[in-house]
Amino acid sequence: MRILLINVPHPAIGSRIPDDHLPPLGLLSIGGPLIDDGHDVGLIDAEFGPMPVEAIVAEASRFAPDAVLFGHSGSTSGHPVIAEVAQAIVKAVPGVRIVYGGVFPTYHWRDILREERYVTAIVRGEGEETARRLMRALEAGEDLSIINGIAFRDDYGPRVTPPAPVIRDLDAYRIGWELIDHARYSYWGGLRAVVVQFSRGCPHLCNYCGQRGFWTRWRHRDPVRFAKELARLHREHGVKVINFADENPTVSKKAWRTFLEALIAEDVDLILVGSTRADDIVRDADILHLYKKAGWQRFLLGMENTDEKTLELIRKGATTTIDREAIRLMRRHGILSMATWVVGFEEETDRDHWRGLRQLLSYDPDQIQMLYVTPHRWTPYFRLAAERRVIQTDRRLWDYKHQVLATRHMPPWRVLLWFKFTEMVLQCRPKALLRVLLHRDAGLRHAMRWYTQMGRRVWPHEILGFLRDKRLTHGPTVQEFWGAPQDMEEESMSSHRPERRVGTSRAA
Incomplete structure (x- = not known):
């Protein structure tokens, strides 16, 4: 075909x-x-x-x-x-x-x-x-x-039809790299780049995550074979930056250490970036030098919030103490930390935003990524948000970067002000600016400057977009907008009871 x-x-x-x-x-x-x-x-x-x-x-x-x-x-x-x-x-x-x-x-x-x-x-x-x-x-x-x-x-x-079985051997299927011209793809400020997956899935129970159930269970590729593939991409195609698409590649310390050591043995000059959990960084304090030697320059840490009650509500399974320690350890080993901060899990007030900002400042991350909570029908969090009001019905804007849920205590414009003010304070405080301008590591200095440049370009578009976008004053509830919860079907490759399955009777 x-x-x-x-x-x-x-x-x-x-x-x-x-x-x-x-x-x-x-x-x-x-x-x-x-x-x-x-x-x-x-x-x-x-x-x-x-x-x-x-x-x-x-x-x-x-x-x-x-x-x-x-x-x-x-x-x-x-x-x-x-x-x-x-x-x-x-x-x-x-x-x-x-x-x-x-x-x-x-x-x-x-x-x-x-x-x-x-x-x-x-x-x-x-x-x-x-x-x-x-x-x-x-x-x-x-x-x-x-x-x-x-x-x-x-x-x-x-x-x-019945769910397909989980792919246990992720190395059984190869990526069709020949379909692309590697020279066209870049990241990190014009450096030739690819996206890869060492693992699929995540064993943690964060109830807002739209990816966890899609992969059903956590698995990883053969660490040595995976390291050889990254080395080949560098040697044959000039790839410099490896962007990990994994939700949580570091789940198994044994497998992850084997990968790091195998990549170090390949002796290739790569920049590695991706996401992980703060508790895995703290767990791996004794091997973070291997992270750095293998080429890690930045981890996005899914912190989501600094309020212990909110972390418990969303079942994050982390603590503010662990988050703060992870950032300290990464800085000690020359790895940038990007903290995610999600607005809107609960209907915050000005006081909540102020308290969160102060906590973020105490964490002292190198970079910040601000997001808006965006409920998905197949996640348990959807039930918690089902009766909240939708203010944004354009589904193209349900991308974590637009406020889609109403907050009873604050109009959307004030939520946006806190959102942008928090970004500005974190990125423009003297300590952060000094790192951008004078960091001893030239590679990290380049990375922070590139991210700052992207932020300057994105800011005007976000503000203009907010002024241009239409929002509802009295919109439908989340459930009225999207339909009934589907969290019983969250695990896409496990048995569940959908509306009609092949093999069941027509009447059913």
């Missing part, structure tokens, strides 16, 4: 403002196995430009695909763009099959199949093996009900 993978342009400011673009790892992970199965596979990365819909459709028409596969790491906020592009391609390429995968369609398969008739099938959960089986079935004209891990439509409406 002729199979076209399309990475649509994401509307988020973070995708549009930077000059850097990273490869679409999810689509490349599907592309490698499909190429190995003998399919003719192509990729359109419409993030470059970004490409307008008309240009995407024209390029897709020239490829003349039998099937077009969509997926996007932006998920919820990326869905409206995918819907628009897919519908246009169906009109331009008669008979093409549209296959859609990713976090959002995995859980919203009922809505998509009811409302978007042009979608042939949805891949739920991990896609490497499921996509292979689905393409074989489509090519042979077989009944789709034999494929586990998908949803599709028949004469009776949307239906779903």
